[in-house]
Amino acid sequence: MTTETTNGAPAATSALLATVGNKVRAMRKEKGMTLAKLSEITGLSQAIVSQIERGMANPSFTTLAQLAHGLDIPVGKFFIGQEASKSPVVRKSERRNLKGVTRESVGEAVHELLTPGLNGGIEAQWIMTPPGHDTSSNPFSHSGEEFCYIVSGRKDVYLDGVCHSLSEGDSITYSSEIPHWYKNSYEEVCVAIWVNAPHAW
Amino acid sequence: MTTETTNGAPAATSALLATVGNKVRAMRKEKGMTLAKLSEITGLSQAIVSQIERGMANPSFTTLAQLAHGLDIPVGKFFIGQEASKSPVVRKSERRNLKGVTRESVGEAVHELLTPGLNGGIEAQWIMTPPGHDTSSNPFSHSGEEFCYIVSGRKDVYLDGVCHSLSEGDSITYSSEIPHWYKNSYEEVCVAIWVNAPHAW
DNA sequence: TAAAAATCTTCACTATAGTTATGTGAGTCA
DNA sequence: TGACTCACATAACTATAGTGAAGATTTTTA
Numbered sequence: 001m002t003t004e005t006t007n008g009a010p011a012a013t014s015a016l017l018a019t020v021g022n023k024v025r026a027m028r029k030e031k032g033m034t035l036a037k038l039s040e041i042t043g044l045s046q047a048i049v050s051q052i053e054r055g056m057a058n059p060s061f062t063t064l065a066q067l068a069h070g071l072d073i074p075v076g077k078f079f080i081g082q083e084a085s086k087s088p089v090v091r092k093s094e095r096r097n098l099k100g101v102t103r104e105s106v107g108e109a110v111h112e113l114l115t116p117g118l119n120g121g122i123e124a125q126w127i128m129t130p131p132g133h134d135t136s137s138n139p140f141s142h143s144g145e146e147f148c149y150i151v152s153g154r155k156d157v158y159l160d161g162v163c164h165s166l167s168e169g170d171s172i173t174y175s176s177e178i179p180h181w182y183k184n185s186y187e188e189v190c191v192a193i194w195v196n197a198p199h200a201w
Numbered sequence: 202m203t204t205e206t207t208n209g210a211p212a213a214t215s216a217l218l219a220t221v222g223n224k225v226r227a228m229r230k231e232k233g234m235t236l237a238k239l240s241e242i243t244g245l246s247q248a249i250v251s252q253i254e255r256g257m258a259n260p261s262f263t264t265l266a267q268l269a270h271g272l273d274i275p276v277g278k279f280f281i282g283q284e285a286s287k288s289p290v291v292r293k294s295e296r297r298n299l300k301g302v303t304r305e306s307v308g309e310a311v312h313e314l315l316t317p318g319l320n321g322g323i324e325a326q327w328i329m330t331p332p333g334h335d336t337s338s339n340p341f342s343h344s345g346e347e348f349c350y351i352v353s354g355r356k357d358v359y360l361d362g363v364c365h366s367l368s369e370g371d372s373i374t375y376s377s378e379i380p381h382w383y384k385n386s387y388e389e390v391c392v393a394i395w396v397n398a399p400h401a402w
Numbered sequence: 403t404a405a406a407a408a409t410c411t412t413c414a415c416t417a418t419a420g421t422t423a424t425g426t427g428a429g430t431c432a
Numbered sequence: 433t434g435a436c437t438c439a440c441a442t443a444a445c446t447a448t449a450g451t452g453a454a455g456a457t458t459t460t461t462a
Contacts, residue, residue, distance in 0.1 A: 016262075016263070016266060017262060017263070020262060034438080034439060034440085035439065035440060035441095036438085036439075036440090044420075044421095045420060045421050045422075046439095046440075046441090047420075047421070047422085047423095047440095047441080047442080047443095048419070048420050048421080050440060050441060050442095051419090051420090051441090051442095054441090057418090057419065057420080058261045058262050058263050058418080058419070058449095059261065059262050059419080059420095060259045060260065060261050060262070060419065060420085060448090060449075061217070061218060061221060061259050061260050061261070061262075061265060062217070062218070062259050063419080063420080064262060065217060074280070075280040076277040076280040079275070079276045079277040079280070235408080235409060235410085236409065236410060236411095237408090237409075237410090245450075245451090246450060246451050246452070247409095247410075247411090247451095247452095248410095248411080248412080248413095248450075248451070248452080248453095249449070249450050249451075251410060251411060251412095252411090252449090252450090255411090258448090258449065258450080259419095259448080259449070260449080260450095261418090261419075261449065261450085264449080264450080
């Protein structure tokens with residue numbers, strides 16, 4: 001965390017904390033509660049609730065749980081759409097663990113979620129598939145809509161059994177309800193961006 | 202949290218923390234990561250990750266966010282189905298803050314979420330409405346299905362403008378899509394259980 | 403089965419989350 | 433205007449989350 005001027009009240013911290021804090025304050029106001037009231041029913045001190053709401057403190061897990069309980073909301077609600085708000089989400093490619101998966105490698109695909117903050121929103125994945133990789137044994141079928149863009153290499157996407165051969169720069173969009181799978185039936189590794197936007201779940 | 206024997210490693214804490222810890226460990230193992238690896242990519246110490254996984258520490262918000270990032274999952278995932286997993290969810294009635302809302306009181310209703318853990322699943326509420334309470338000014342309309350059971354008192358439920366008068370022991374079920382509101386047009390306080398099962402959102 | 407390596411836990415410490423108590427500032431009512 | 437109340441912020445302190453290094457424990461290798 002950031003330091004403070006002398007001693008006493010902590011200075012402003014990260015944007016994430018401010019976001020959560022704003023959420024707490026908004027929900028509290030929505031219910032017409034004062035700081036005193038919320039602190040009473042959560043068993044937390046007014047001071048810490050005030051600080052959390054203003055993004056000046058970094059609440060612990062149990063504190064978050066107590067707040068959620070006091071506000072009568074599921075804990076997860078504090079996080080919904082949270083990282084999405086700090087748009088854009090930048091993902092450094094160096095983070096990827098490419099050990100053991102090279103152009104020559106055969107075996108499992110490497111997935112990386114590009115939008116780790118989403119919670120019911122759009123979900124993007126970076127997927128590297130080695131030659132021969134095949135997901136036909138368990139065709140996916142879920143709700144929403146999908147979009148795929150081929151960054152490099154080639155890939156065959158099967159929708160309801162129909163093959164669509166995609167090459168670098170190609171893309172495809174379809175309903176996730178359609179049973180779908182894909183296969184890299186080529187010599188090179190294929191890198192693709194896969195986006196899934198669920199309608200409902 | 203709980204105290205410790207002498208000094209050093211903290212003792213076991215709440216069941217909630219253990220649950221989150223188990224989740225972290227499971228996800229880490231799933232990705233074939235060691236403590237060292239996870240601590241490296243999260244920037245956290247091995248020690249604290251180990252303690253969190255074993256439910257011996259109460260992670261702060263930022264720590265949770267770092268862990269989620271390192272595990273490539275949305276932060277909210279730590280909470281999904283969490284409280285739901287410790288079935289059944291028992292809610293002590295003493296918890297209810299009934300100050301200022303008695304049989305004689307007029308004003309706002311008192312809501313209490315009975316299933317705080319739900320995250321897209323079933324949602325049950327305990328609702329106490331004082332005489333004269335009326336939600337007709339903002340009729341609800343959302344997805345899913347609703348069910349209401351009257352524990353005591355009486356209440357008028359309006360579905361698409363049609364009034365359904367309910368007394369103690371009565372219940373009603375309907376689609377949440379129908380614009381609905383309710384009113385306590387009687388002399389006594391009404392206590393009801395309201396269950397909402399969203400299909401999708 | 404002993405040595406070596408890898409993975410995980412414990413220990414002593416430091417930074418900071420959370421507490422109690424006090425301070426500030428905006429309404430109300432006399 | 434001043435004494436009161438209500439809602440929130442600040443200050444100094446205490447408990448504990450998180451760190452770095454050393455110690456167990458398990459797994460691997462010979």
